[in-house]
Amino acid sequence: MNQLRRVLAVQPGQPASDGAGVRLNRVIGGAGIERFDPFLMLDEFSTANADDYIAGFPPHPHRGFETITYMLEGRMRHEDHLGNVGLLQGGDVQWMTAARGIIHSEMPEQERGAMRGFQLWLNLPGRDKMADPAYRDIPNAQIPRLHTDQGVEVVAIAGAFVEGEHRQIGAVQRPHTEPHILDLRLPANSSVRPELPAGHRALLYVYAGEAHIQESHEVQAGRLVRLDDHGELSISSASGASVLLIAGKPLGEPIVQYGPFVMNSREEIEQALRDFRDGSFA
Numbered sequence: 001m002n003q004l005r006r007v008l009a010v011q012p013g014q015p016a017s018d019g020a021g022v023r024l025n026r027v028i029g030g031a032g033i034e035r036f037d038p039f040l041m042l043d044e045f046s047t048a049n050a051d052d053y054i055a056g057f058p059p060h061p062h063r064g065f066e067t068i069t070y071m072l073e074g075r076m077r078h079e080d081h082l083g084n085v086g087l088l089q090g091g092d093v094q095w096m097t098a099a100r101g102i103i104h105s106e107m108p109e110q111e112r113g114a115m116r117g118f119q120l121w122l123n124l125p126g127r128d129k130m131a132d133p134a135y136r137d138i139p140n141a142q143i144p145r146l147h148t149d150q151g152v153e154v155v156a157i158a159g160a161f162v163e164g165e166h167r168q169i170g171a172v173q174r175p176h177t178e179p180h181i182l183d184l185r186l187p188a189n190s191s192v193r194p195e196l197p198a199g200h201r202a203l204l205y206v207y208a209g210e211a212h213i214q215e216s217h218e219v220q221a222g223r224l225v226r227l228d229d230h231g232e233l234s235i236s237s238a239s240g241a242s243v244l245l246i247a248g249k250p251l252g253e254p255i256v257q258y259g260p261f262v263m264n265s266r267e268e269i270e271q272a273l274r275d276f277r278d279g280s281f282a
Contacts, residue, residue, distance in 0.1 A: 004214045005202060005231035012223050013044060019057030019106070023047060027205055027224050033257070035226070037201060037250040038177040040065055040121035040262055042224075044207065048114040056107035061281055062098035063272050064129040064262040066122040066174075068181065069094040069106070070157060074115035080104035081282060084135040088117075091140025093157055095172055100130040101275070101282035118207075118244065125176045125251050126264045133282070136172075143171045150190040155183035159247070162195040179248040184235065186211065186243065191236035194245060202227040202247040209241030 013025035022045065029041040047053060056076075069076070071088040078086040078094060081103040088094055096102060108115060124131075144156045146168045154161045156170035159180030170181065180200070184192055186209075196202055204213060204225040212218055213225050215234050221241075227233070229250075235243055254264045261272040275281040 003231045004234055006228040007214050007217050007225060008228060009226040010213075010217060010219055010223055011226070016043070018043070019060075020055035022055065022057065023052040025222065028203075034255055036203065037252065037255070038123040038179075038248045039201070039203065039246060040123055040255070040257070041119075042121075042203075042205065042246070043119045044205075045118075046114075046116045046207075050108075050110075050112050050115075053108050053115045054111065057105060058107070059103055059105045060260060061101060061103045061276055062096075062260045063101045063281070064268075065098055065124050067094075067096045067098065068120045068122060068157070069096075069117065070120075070181075070183070071117040074113065074117065075109040076115070076117075077107050077109045078104060078135075078137075079107075080135065082133065082135065086135070086137040088137070089140070091143065091155075093138040093143060093171065095136045095138065097124070097131075097134040099124065099128060099133045101272075102133045102135075103282060120181070120246065121262070122174075122177060122179055122248065123251055123253075123255065123262060126253055128176070129263060129268075138171050144168050148190075148192060150192065151187045152190050152192045153185040154192075155185070157181040157183065163193055177248045177251065180245065182245040184243045184245055186235065186237040186241045188240045189238060191234065193235070194233050196233065196247050197249070198230050199249065200247040201229060201250050202233065202245075204233075204235065205244040205246070207242050207244055209237060210239055211241040211243055212236045212238075 016026035
């Protein structure tokens, strides 16, 4: 048996507000994002109070990266300047490649009830930051799933789930960063040991219940576990837990961020601001 990946940090998310006042739990973002390369931000939204989400995210720009939105509960409508329109509902995924530029809005299509899910920002290599933008909706029914021998449900959003003889290819495959995004739902008294490529940055976010990570770390909901880039994973739960596994190949490039623009240099950020101001952004 290979050595388990070392736990580098266990940290809670921080309360945040974005868009027109949507309340969030910012799990990744801000200073020190190089530690999470190729991931730039992870927000969790989880509330049954409509006042926390009703104002939504009016039209705003992005350049230089990809956004992955995974909806657990609720209804959110996407519209962008390219003419794409999509309705995200429970279990759906939206994969948007902003690249050289997308201006979009994300607005709730409900006035009451729970709104719950995640948005992850995934960096693009410098050579792709000014490529054509792209957009894809992935309905819940089209996202591959499997159940392990221990009853763990695996929702394979991107990359692949591999554990011994179990293998499930995810709905999305991306070059360069090779992301693996898996929703692991552990019943009581179960465990899972997902296999990941050596060198991939690995993060685990416990979003429900309580899990034991790498056998010795008891992690409650709302906490992110940052792991070493080599070794095996061990996730178990005595009472049941839901864990978002995020892993990817680091780009090792400079990261310069200004709000919704993520480039490799200050000059590129200044160009993005000029393009947005003069109407030639996309």
